[in-house]
Amino acid sequence: PGNQEKHQFGAEVSRLLNMITNSLYTDHTAVVRELLSNAVDAIEKQYDTQLVKTASGGEMDDIANYKVVVEVDKENGILSITDNGIGMTHDELKSFLGTIAKSGTAEFASAKNKKTNESETMIGQFGVGFYSSLLIAEKVAVVSKNDNDPKQWIWETDATASFHITEDPNGNTLKRGTRVMLKLKPTATDFLEHDKLEKMMKEYFGHKRHRIYLVKPKTITEEVPDEEAEAEAKEEEEKKDGDVEVEEEKKEKKPKTKKVEKTIMENILISQGAKPVWTRSPSEVKLEEYEALYKKLSGDKNGKFMTHTHFAGETALSESFSAILYIPERPPFSPFSQKDQELDIKLHVRGVFVTAKLQDFLPKYLSFVKGVINSDDLSLNISREILQNTAELRGVRKMVLKKTIAMMNDLAADKDKYKKFYEAYSSFIKMEISENEDNRSMLAKLLRYRTTKSGEQMRSLEEYIESLPEAQKTKKVIYYLAGKADEVNKSPFLGRFADKGIEVVLMTDPVDEHTIERMTKYEDFKFENIAKDGIKLDEDDDKEIKEYEEKYKTAKTWLDKALKDSVEKVVFVPGPANVPGSFKSSQFGWTGNMERLIMAQSSVQEDPMLSFFS
Ligand code: ADP
Ligand code: MG
Numbered sequence: 001p002g003n004q005e006k007h008q009f010g011a012e013v014s015r016l017l018n019m020i021t022n023s024l025y026t027d028h029t030a031v032v033r034e035l036l037s038n039a040v041d042a043i044e045k046q047y048d049t050q051l052v053k054t055a056s057g058g059e060m061d062d063i064a065n066y067k068v069v070v071e072v073d074k075e076n077g078i079l080s081i082t083d084n085g086i087g088m089t090h091d092e093l094k095s096f097l098g099t100i101a102k103s104g105t106a107e108f109a110s111a112k113n114k115k116t117n118e119s120e121t122m123i124g125q126f127g128v129g130f131y132s133s134l135l136i137a138e139k140v141a142v143v144s145k146n147d148n149d150p151k152q153w154i155w156e157t158d159a160t161a162s163f164h165i166t167e168d169p170n171g172n173t174l175k176r177g178t179r180v181m182l183k184l185k186p187t188a189t190d191f192l193e194h195d196k197l198e199k200m201m202k203e204y205f206g207h208k209r210h211r212i213y214l215v216k217p218k219t220i221t222e223e224v225p226d227e228e229a230e231a232e233a234k235e236e237e238e239k240k241d242g243d244v245e246v247e248e249e250k251k252e253k254k255p256k257t258k259k260v261e262k263t264i265m266e267n268i269l270i271s272q273g274a275k276p277v278w279t280r281s282p283s284e285v286k287l288e289e290y291e292a293l294y295k296k297l298s299g300d301k302n303g304k305f306m307t308h309t310h311f312a313g314e315t316a317l318s319e320s321f322s323a324i325l326y327i328p329e330r331p332p333f334s335p336f337s338q339k340d341q342e343l344d345i346k347l348h349v350r351g352v353f354v355t356a357k358l359q360d361f362l363p364k365y366l367s368f369v370k371g372v373i374n375s376d377d378l379s380l381n382i383s384r385e386i387l388q389n390t391a392e393l394r395g396v397r398k399m400v401l402k403k404t405i406a407m408m409n410d411l412a413a414d415k416d417k418y419k420k421f422y423e424a425y426s427s428f429i430k431m432e433i434s435e436n437e438d439n440r441s442m443l444a445k446l447l448r449y450r451t452t453k454s455g456e457q458m459r460s461l462e463e464y465i466e467s468l469p470e471a472q473k474t475k476k477v478i479y480y481l482a483g484k485a486d487e488v489n490k491s492p493f494l495g496r497f498a499d500k501g502i503e504v505v506l507m508t509d510p511v512d513e514h515t516i517e518r519m520t521k522y523e524d525f526k527f528e529n530i531a532k533d534g535i536k537l538d539e540d541d542d543k544e545i546k547e548y549e550e551k552y553k554t555a556k557t558w559l560d561k562a563l564k565d566s567v568e569k570v571v572f573v574p575g576p577a578n579v580p581g582s583f584k585s586s587q588f589g590w591t592g593n594m595e596r597l598i599m600a601q602s603s604v605q606e607d608p609m610l611s612f613f614s
Contacts, residue, residue: 004166007098016100017131017159024128024383028188029200031136033384034129035081035180036201037352039068040210041105041122042085042178048112049086067211069267070201072192077184079137079191084177088142089149093165096127097142097155103127121320121350121376128382134159136191137182145174201270204353206296207372208271218266221259229256276351278322278372282310294326297344298370304329305370306421309407321396325371325404327425332368335427341367345400347387348374354384361397362404363439365432368425369404405442412446412460422448422458430515444522449480449512452494452504461522464505471538472502476525479535480505482513483593492579493530500537504530513594531591533571533584541574548572 025031043066054060068083088096088104096104105124133140138159145152152172157163182191190196194216205212233256277285277293290310291303298305305326312322325345333341341364346356351374362369375396379388387393408425412418426448433443448458453467464478479497481488485508488494497504507513516527528535536542549556552572559570568586575582585591590598 004164006162006164007094008162017134025132025135026383026385028135029204030383030385031132031182032191032197032200033204033352034132036068036070036205036212037123038105038130038180039081039083039085039178040205040208040212041124042083042087043068043210044122045086045105045108046084046176048108064211067213069213069215070197070270071215072194072197074192077186077189077192078181079184079197080179080181082174082177082179084175087146087174087177088144088153089146090151090153090165092146093142093144093153093155097130098163099127100131101127123350123352126382126384129384133180133182136184136188138185139183141181141183142178143168143174143181144178145172145176147176198268198270205271206353207276207348208351209273209275210271211269211273212271213267214270215265216268217263219261219263222262223257224260226256226258229258276374278310278324278374279312281312285310290324290326293324293372294370297326297346297372298328300328306424307407307411307417309403309410311403320376321374321399323371323373323400323403325369325400325407327369327407327421329424331424331428335365335431340364343367344370346372348372349378349380349384349387350374350376352384354380355386358397362401363432363436365428365435366401366404368428373400401439402442405439405446408446418448419458422446426509427511430509430511434511434515434518440519441523444519450506450508452498452506459505461505461525464503465523465525467503469501478505478522478525478527479503479530480507480516480527481530482507482516482591483531484508491531492575492582493584495579496537496573496575497530502537510597513591513597529591531584531593532589533586544574545572548574 047061047063047066050058050061066084068081071080071082072078073080092104096102103124103126105122106127109122109125140157140159142155143152144155152168152170152174154166154168155163156166184191194214198214198216201212201214233253277289290308291305294305294308295301295303306329308324308326310322310324332344342356343358343361344356344367345358345361347354347358373396378392378396380386381388408421408429411421426446429443429446433440433447444461448460449464450456451459451464461478465473479502481491481493481504483491488506488508494504507516513529516529520527549572556570556572563570567583583592
């Protein structure tokens with residue numbers, strides 16, 4: 001073309017380009033993310049500009065007309081991304097695509113100095129994303145048309161130090177918008193594979209409200225008239241000619257057809273083309289929508305989950321933060337599993353997927369939670385692959401943890417539901433309580449036990465405390481006994497408590513005793529294991545014990561001698577009439593229950609409980 005202009009990129013550009021293309025992005029799929037982000041931003045700008053125009057009486061474009069289309073030209077090795085957003089004028093092409101770290105989007109946003117309610121937050125900010133295209137392309141052409149420029153222009157670079165801008169010889173084919181065309185490097189032909197493209201596009205943009213399409217070939221079978229068969233049939237008929245009945249048959253005869261395979265191009269909708277579920281108000285979202293999202297996130301075909309929580313709106317951290325968290329119907333891994341579990345929470349920033357690898361985001365034993373988070377205010381690093389600000393992330397993590405625990409707490413309102421939840425997840429909670437001090441007090445509220453007064457019902461520690469007589473309340477003690485379910489009920493240790501009407505918490509899960517030993521306290525109530533020595537129930541105890549010691553002096557001297565090698569000491573304490581005596585462990589020793597568990601562990605080396613107790 002005659003009127004081609006040649007421009008040099010801004011200073012240091014070649015070196016910068018080299019740096020960007022080789023060290024900024026860890027993953028080449030980032031190119032798709034960056035170019036689609038730009039297309040989506042361009043649509044937002046157009047939408048925003050339209051809003052302003054309609055405010056002064058102009059006509060509004062239908063939002064449904066906005067779209068981004070991705071196409072592949074396999075023969076020529078070209079990937080192209082076309083949007084009907086705002087487009088760029090000649091000068092904008094020169095400035096926005098010719099200067100590294102110049103972001104037309106950031107300028108647009110700051111000129112507005114606001115986020116309009118209807119437009120989504122724009123993604124671009126650093127002015128480098130476009131150049132990621134050079135990771136996979138040996139040549140890049142950008143065709144663009146903006147309302148403020150009567151002409152359509154082509155911007156081109158072959159990844160050297162210069163770029164060209166030419167008037168498009170084909171005229172204004174784009175009405176308005178931009179097409180970015182990448183002539184792929186021979187090493188990047190992956191980007192010509194429709195299935196791979198579809199997967200990466202869905203990962204990043206699956207939830208955008210914009211319509212993003214991939215043009216993909218599809219093989220269909222078509223019925224077409226079969227002329228050969230038709231001719232044969234005719235011949236046949238002619239042979240039989242003269243028969244009267246044939247006339248009748250002829251009427252009913254369908255024309256002969258055959259099946260033909262044919263490839264058509266199909267526009268596949270990548271994004272959902274609607275506001276993502278989590279940004280909507282929870283009261284507007286139907287159960288089926290939560291189920292559909294759960295299906296997508298978990299890969300679980302039936303889409304059933306135990307419970308979920310959805311919070312959207314402003315938080316202390318973020319003007320716009322939203323999340324949906326789920327607890328699966330069944331735990332996706334065992335609490336005794338030795339390997340670290342990968343967390344299944346997908347983080348989006350400004351609607352674009354960023355990462356599912358949120359390291360240590362939730363405590364180890366709570367990583368069965370699945371979900372999705374979006375924040376419009378988290379700051380990303382320049383490659384937009386990782387979060388920049390760890391303090392921000394800590395804040396988000398804290399909130400998510402709080403909401404996760406609240407979600408489990410809320411289940412308690414429905415006893416049957418909670419029972420199901422507790423059966424499936426109590427070991428996870430107990431493990432977390434044992435291993436991690438930080439969240440103990442919050443998680444302890446989830447614990448449930450039978451007690452000597454609850455029958456088959458399970459009680460929370462809170463309920464236990466509330467029903468205590470005043471005297472025990474002021475002592476601030478929770479009495480408990482751990483052991484096998486069929487043993488605790490008839491334990492001799494319980495007798496004295498029954499006599500005095502004091503409730504005892506019964507713990508029958510093998511991990512219970514260990515968990516309580518780690519906890520030591522619930523709120524300001526101390527746990528006391530009644531299988532251990534030294535428990536005094538009330539003031540009368542001291543007096544009675546003294547009396548007993550006097551009364552049974554001779555027996556004690558004899559027993560002391562006889563049991564010298566087996567027990568630490570012999571104590572005479574008041575007890576129920578039908579129990580002559582029992583063995584207790586010392587304050588710091590193992591109870592019979594604990595000893596039994598540990599013995600069982602050491603005989604089965606592979607048992608994961610072993611590591612739990614070590
Ligand atoms: P960023 O998106 O962070 O601003 P980029 O390097 O991705 O940086 O893009 C630079 C600028 O080029 C954008 O800010 C925008 O002004 C312009 N631009 C890029 N792609 C398009 C497009 N498809 N339509 C309109 N403008 C675009
Ligand atoms: Mg960008």
